[in-house]
Amino acid sequence: AYFIRRSFSGNALYTAVFKEYVHSLLSRNTPLEYFVEGGRSRTGLLLPAKKGMLAMTIQSHLRGNSKPIAFIPTYFGYEKLLEGASYIKELGGQKKQAESLFGLLKSIQKIEKVFGMVHVNFGEPVFLDDLLKQNHAPEHVGLHEELPAAVKETVSAVAEDILENINKAVVINPVSLISLVLLNAPTHSLAERDVLQRLEQFRSFLKQNRYDARMQITGLSSHEIIQYAVKLKQIEFIEHDNERWVKVCETQDALLKYFSNNILHTFILAALVAHLLQAQLAEGNAEIDAAELKSQALQAYPELKKQFFLKWPEAELPAEIDRALAYFEAEQAVQLQEQRIYVTAADEHLKLLAAFADLYALNLKAA
Template sequence: MILNIYLELRGMHAFRGKIFYPYVIDHKPRFFLSWLLYRLFKRVSLDENMKEELKQMYRQGTVVYAAKYRGYLDYLLYHFNFRRARLPYPKIAFDLNMTLFVPLTHIVNVLTSHLSFFVRNGRLPSPYQTGFYKNAIQQGTTSLIFLVDPKGFAKQFVRSEKDHLEFLLETQKEMDRPIFVVPQLVLYKMTPEKDYSNLGSLLFGFKDNPGTIRKTVLFFRHNRRAFIDFGQPLDLKAYLRSQSSSRPLHEMAAEIRQTLIESIDMQKRVILGPIMKSKHQIKQVVLMDKRITKEIEKAAHGNDKSLRQLKKKAGRYFDEIAADYNMTYIQSFLVALNWFWKKIFEGVDVDMAGLAKVREWARKGTLIYVPSHKSHIDYLILNYVLLSNHLHVPRVAAGTNLAFWPMGHIFRQCGAFFIRRSFKGEKLYSEVLSRYIKALLEEGHPIQFFIEGGRSRNGKLTLPKTGFLSILLNAHREGFCKDLIFVPASIIYDRIMEEKSYLKEIGGDPKERENFRQMIRARRLLKRRYGKIYVRFHDPFSLNEYLSQTDLPVKGIRRNLASHLGQSINAISLVTPLSLIATAILANHRRGFHLSELAETTDILLRFLTRYEIPLAATLSDPSKAVKETLSLLINWKVIDFLEDAEGEGEIFYYVDEEKKLELEYHKNSIIHFFIPHSFVAISLLSGSEEAKSPESIIADYAFLKNLFKNEFIFDDNEGIQEKVISVIEYFHDSAFLFQSEENGGYKITKLGFDNLPIWAALAKTFLESYW
């Protein structure tokens, strides 16, 4: 009676209609707290590709984030970062008491409303039983649940309350709008997890679920690199539709929990890579393999001394090959590369949409990156892009020519493993190398290799090699990996750092061997600017799916897959202003040109590229500006010179010295594959004495040229010659370069065609000259 009077005096019976809970953060922090949180969380980044999807889900239904483990710091981080980014941010954390982080007035409201409820009911209010959580979800309030929560489970078990996911399923049944459960994780450190623990893990919690002390230390040490990522969202409404109406909710909740946890763990593997074994552990796996021990015993011929020597040799082979992955080296190298790119390049232009697809496919299998190879820095560029965008850095197949001190040690620590150019007859070396690659795939490590083998010296993609691909296919066939996801990539440079050495090699000079002295001499490269770097990704594809669509024998599969990878790289090769202008000059203005003439030729080529939806650099959206800027750049590089009219009235005449044309050839060759079919047809149309060229004659000429250059260009063997020729003729017909005679069905060239077809024919001129 006395307590009731006291509550009336305090006005606490006003809370009978509304109960406050300590699980809610929905206030704008005060000035000091706002400043502190901004300082703490401002460097934390999140997956940009999910922003629009999160907003879309929020418009359509209720967003519920799902973290694997409960944590105060994680909730604060999600709440304030998403709020600052204008994303749906969690206002409620299920069963997580946030009393220390809410305003005093809210604490008072919680205490008084709970006390009032207790007086009236003899127990404290439950947010499940009072409908607090249910109303919040039905009203679209963004929330946060925890999938692995021992404290929460104990409370639910004692109070007979529903599991979070079971509760959400029950609530979804009463809602028209969907509930989207979005798995998420926050990583404070990008170091791969190891498969062994130490004393620190026992005392302060394992890295997968660090204790309060460890998590706090991790945050304050690594908050600048902290990253929030998301797994695959789950639509509960769609999920319920797919289930039997008689299936128990607790079974569905258990299945969903496992799916969400697997999604979070998989996303962690995408960023951190698989749980990592030490180099010594991998060495044991490789050297104890039955095939290697059998090969050693076979070569020893029963001689114990030879057996010991061969075992030592196998160990030396492993040490010669194997990477020694070290995240400290990688992060330090990233800092150095950041400085390096800014020093000599004008930026790295990355296909972010393509990279987002790579991230999605990384959840499905082991990634195999297959980039083009034009420079020694290709693998540095690709790894830099992946690491900067929170994707695990692959192990990189490198030639032993890069194993010189000290770079060999640094590259090895950054994930490179080294392969000899040739090991014919070295059966034991071949077995050790093959088993090492299989061990990497077995552990789930992504791999990067160059399908061309060595670097391209002339700018175009060289014919694919199948040696390394054979090892990968054998590993897949022998069950060392469930699937391989191939990621073709193209790396395009405005200017190659090794350009001068390539030109010397093309001129007949021997290739210089890479060594420390050469690296020291390369300091002069830092004084130059090399324009932009462009990185593009083809749609990844599954080896399992690829194999399901073919019935070729193993050798045929290897050859076709290599060709498919080469075609994929070519398909995404970006046309830059430099490559386009170089192509225009060499096709129509080898002796010189005025600006207006170059602009006209460029426009002809651009219309062709646009018609076939060939990828263009953004700067080509303004062709006139691109032509002028590129011309200025080539003049600065002393590739192009010019003559001004003495009276200053006429147009400036530009020309290229004969010895500088090879530099332009290099840039032209990077996109030559787009023009080759049309060049072959143009050559056919312009050759011969017939007044009208028959379709059969054009097809025969095309077939001859394709066969002649079969070792020069990568052709699509699945595309018929007749279909290709007809397609090209249609383009030339639409461009008014030719018309079909009514008399014999042959094709005659128009006046416009005589003006323009030589441009197309000239594109293959240097290759014809070198073959004839």
């Protein structure tokens, strides 16, 4: 497969040869592994799917001689990037460096360093035959025929379901969680007591509003999370105003952004709700009708769903917004009375609302 890709990529011969290769694997019921995004995200957010391999797989299946196909979405969560320097160059616009023997030898020199863990979690399978039936796709398509519209719709549906199910299988690891806290704070630093409080609040939100049953959350305590990130040399302690503060280490800002973006989708809807409430405050209104808030959220949601591959159809959005509001009420940031939402005036509770609102305002265009 590597030889075919390197030798013929980009022309019709490559496409024909590779289609035959994929079909030969499927006809022998060989499991296939490929990265549906086509490459590494420069931001840590999921990328739109590259549909070429999916289309080849589905077309080969419709040619016949293969068993039913199930796609197994797989989430990989890292705590540190081995190729951190090259990643930062990519953020600056450089192309991703191709793998090489020299690069491998350089990486070996780093093996003795502490790089944390890699978290792997499997999402809900996507069954191809179910989607083919839903889209009324034909039962047979020649390997070199033009794909019918129903099959193209199935390819897109499979891609969307895979990406949504990868996000459902997210692992909230300690590095991603503390990165989310610190990178959305002014100067990327906070008093240690504030970091501990925010970690507890974010963890509480995740437990009360689990993004999905397959989601996993770190078992480390908030104190242990801080110590763990210090051990990985991603954050450090500093003295400020006679108090111990936690600060992102120099050169780590861009790298930690990758990890915080890995879990941003689990907070983004609540962040939108907080953003809308904060916008009301900015206009001098400390209250809003719940129906109006939901209407505003529904207007913003299609773009949000598209960017973050969120799992909720629009019909489920009002209930999810109610859950977010219930969390803010439990944290005393708002009060709910007769379909009216009142924002609490106390600074301590406003800080929590602002922390969530900033997740939306600072990250909506992260991709």
